[in-house]
Amino acid sequence: MSSPAQRLSPFWLSLGVVAGLYLFFLVAMLVATAGYSSPDKLWEALGKREIQHSIVLSLITCTVTALLSLLLAVPVGYLLARARFPGKHWLEAALDIPIVLPPMVMGLCLLILFQTPFGQFVENLAIRFPGYSLGPITLPRFTLGPITFTYTVFGVVLAQFTIGAAFAVRTMRHTFDHLSARPEDVAMTLGCTRAQAVWLVTLPAARRGMFAAASVAWARSLGEFGPILVFAGATRMKTEVLPTTVWLELSVGNLEAAVAVSLLMVLCAMCVLAAVKWVGEEV
């Protein structure tokens, strides 16, 4: 749409009308929800102990999930973007399973997995770190686990991670696809190993994509409901996150509180979108 003639042509006008109608529909939905309640009632709802717990738990679990998703998405995204190996298309398809499966089914699959001997083994796993002295730094001895996932906060994170990580992997793959491998090759001729070249040249260049991947995982986790409900439950003050709160408040007819929490989630989602756009990477 570079010239006035193009802007005014029926073709561009009709496309603009379609986009405008869809935007109007989205804005109307949000405005209607925002206008449903008064600010006083919103503050009152957000002041409830259960809802405040749910807000804090959501923020913490989403952030942990986003970081874990990034830890998975960077190496897997790089592998998919750079490596050629037999069965690559099958691996790509398998990694999309969490995106195409109904979320409720994902929750059920998780629940069943943790009833199997393998799931029980994972829950009973305890990893002992013996502690090390590295010069002036001493890493203390500690034990990680056993961790119970079913109907706990760890289960909330795992349910969020199962789906959020798949979106983060897609974003990182897309990022690495758009970064030329040539600078890495040059870095290797200058004395780097492959790992050094990735660390020193590619990852700094991929930082916007990493931010976008973490943001997508964070936003996706914030809205996750089905798998959390099935796998981690909806216990107030324990595994209740924001979508659970909306559902619990709706189920007891407290529409004001459900609207207040929904608006908070809309605000969070908009902040994430704005941050991603600001950093310059499209989700």
Added chain:
Amino acid sequence: MIRFDNLSWHAGTFRLEGVSFSVPAGSYAVLMGKTGCGKTTLLEILCGLRQPAGGRVFIGERDVTGLPPGQRGIGYVPQDGAMFPTLTVREQIGFALAIRKRPQEEITARVKELGEHLGVAHLLDRLPQHLSGGERQRVALGRALAAKPSVLLLDEPLSALDEELRDDLAALLKRVQRELGVTALHITHSRHEAAQLADVRFRMEAGRVVETR
């Protein structure tokens, strides 16, 4: 000296077979050939970025066929410069020395020396996105030369530049190669470039390399 000895490489239906030729030490060699005939593949095999199916590659008297790229003593300048997007010109030129953990004073001195030699001393604090095409290629050349390689490999380094800039940079390449005494292998499509630069010319045809006049 660069020597390819009975080199072969396959990918699908594309094949290089029995490639044998050598570039005398200290000379400027130009390799020409049609697009897609395997010139860049040959350069990447020499760099160690691809492994040949058979044959040997020598740099000087050393068989480098199994060596990783960083241990071959080469400087590589690709077509687009392949700048490191988040590093300043200073960091790009000092990269090879920093990765070898050379003292900071040595890195600073080498960056200053190359910056002045290649006419990019005033650009040292810039990021690559603020450089013109010619400046990028000068920086890529400085980056390739920083660790004092014995061999300089140039993959169509002038193809993305306008004609006037191309002549300037060609003159710079020739001067730098002469002054440093490196053996250069330069890939190009341009006869004009070959005439300007080549001590020895090669042509790649049907998966083989022949010396031409």
